[in-house]
Amino acid sequence: AQKVTQAQTEISVVEKEDVTLDCVYETRDTTYYLFWYKQPPSGELVFLIRRNSFDEQNEISGRYSWNFQKSTSSFNFTITASQVVDSAVYFCALSGDSGAGSYQLTFGKGTKLSVIP
Amino acid sequence: DSGVTQTPKHLITATGQRVTLRCSPRSGDLSVYWYQQSLDQGLQFLIQYYNGEERAKGNILERFSAQQFPDLHSELNLSSLELGDSALYFCASSARLAGYNEQFFGPGTRLTVL
Numbered sequence: 264a265q266k267v268t269q270a271q272t273e274i275s276v277v278e279k280e281d282v283t284l285d286c287v288y289e290t291r292d293t294t295y296y297l298f299w300y301k302q303p304p305s306g307e308l309v310f311l312i313r314r315n316s317f318d319e320q321n322e323i324s325g326r327y328s329w330n331f332q333k334s335t336s337s338f339n340f341t342i343t344a345s346q347v348v349d350s351a352v353y354f355c356a357l358s359g360d361s362g363a364g365s366y367q368l369t370f371g372k373g374t375k376l377s378v379i380p
Numbered sequence: 381d382s383g384v385t386q387t388p389k390h391l392i393t394a395t396g397q398r399v400t401l402r403c404s405p406r407s408g409d410l411s412v413y414w415y416q417q418s419l420d421q422g423l424q425f426l427i428q429y430y431n432g433e434e435r436a437k438g439n440i441l442e443r444f445s446a447q448q449f450p451d452l453h454s455e456l457n458l459s460s461l462e463l464g465d466s467a468l469y470f471c472a473s474s475a476r477l478a479g480y481n482e483q484f485f486g487p488g489t490r491l492t493v494l
Contacts, residue, residue, distance in 0.1 A: 302444060307382070308470060308485035315480060354423065365436030366474075367413055368483060370423040 265290045267357050269371035275380050276345050284340045284374045286355030292316075295359035297331065297338045298368065303351040314338060343377045352376070383407065384473050384486035392492045398459040401489045405452055405473030411435075412454040413474070413483055414446055429454055430477055444459040461493045 266289040276282045290299065299311040312322065314331050323330045326343045342349050352375045356368040383406035393399055403411050414426040416439075425438035429448035440446075443461075448454040458465060468490050472483035 268467060298482065300485075306468065306490075307487045308472075309382075310482050310484060311479065313482050332442040365428050365430075366478065366481070367428055367436055368415075368423075368472075369425070372422050 265357050265359060265369040267355050267371035268371060269354050269355055269367055269374050271374045272372070273375045273377070275377045275379060278347060279344050281341060281343050282345055282376065284353050284376065286340065286371060288336050288338065288339045288355070288357045290357060290359055292359035295357060296366070297356070298356040299329065300354045301351045302354065302373070308354070347378050347380050350376060350378045382484040382486065384471060384484050386471050386486035386489050388489060389487065390490050393461060394494055395461055395463060397461050398457065399491065400460065401456040401458070402446070403454045403456070403471030403486055405454070406458055406484055409473035409475050410452065411474045411477060412458050413472040414450070415435065415470045415471060416467045418493055426456070436469065458491070463493050466491055466493045475479070
C-alpha cells in the first residue's frame with residue numbers, strides 16, 4: 264500500500280521568511296510519481312509540480328523549489344521569501360500503477376501554511 | 381482555471397436522500413477521477429473512469445456509484461445519504477492512463493447533509 268506522511272500539520276511564518284514543507288512517502292512500486300498541490304482558502308486544488316521516481320533532479324520555479332531524495336523517500340517543498348498569497352493548505356501526493364493502468368493519487372493529510380504580514 | 385467543471389458548487393440535502401454530482405473533464409481528457417475530502421479522512425480516492433469504463437475503485441461506499449458518458453462527462457451518485465457523507469467532492473481529469481499525467485481538479489461540490 265502507498266502512504267504519504269506530512270508531519271507538519273500547521274506552520275506559521277512571517278512574510279519574507281523561507282519555509283520548507285516536508286513530505287515522506289512509502290511505496291513498493293519501482294516507478295512512481297510525486298506531486299504537490301495547493302489548496303487556497305477558496306477550496307480548489309491547484310497542481311504545482313510532478314516528479315518521476317527516476318528523476319532525482321531538484322527543481323526550482325520562481326520562489327518555489329523541490330528537493331526529491333529517493334534515499335530518504337522524501338519530496339520536500341521550499342518557498343523562498345514567502346508572501347501572504349502563499350497562505351494555503353499544501354498537499355503532497357503519490358501515484359503508481361495500482362493495476363489496470365489506474366494512477367489514483369494517495370494524498371498526505373496536508374500542511375496548512377499561514378504567512379503573516 | 382483548470383478547465384474541469386463541476387456542478388453544483390454547493391448542495392444541501394437531508395439524510396436518506398439521493399444526489400447526483402456532475403463533472404466535465406478538460407477538453408480531450410479521457411480519464412476522470414473522483415475524490416472525497418472530509419475533515420476526518422482527508423482526501424481520498426473514490427473511483428476512476430477511463431473513456432467510459434470503470435478502471436479502479438478506492439474507498440467508495442456501496443451507496444455511491446458513478447458513470448462516465450460517451451461525451452466523457454461523469455456523474456457521481458450518492459444515495460441513502462448520511463450525516464457523515466458531508467464533504468467536498470472533487471473530480472479530476474487527466475489525458476491518458478499514465479502516471480506522469482498530472483490530474484487537474486475541478487472546483488469541487490460541497491455537500492452538506494442535514
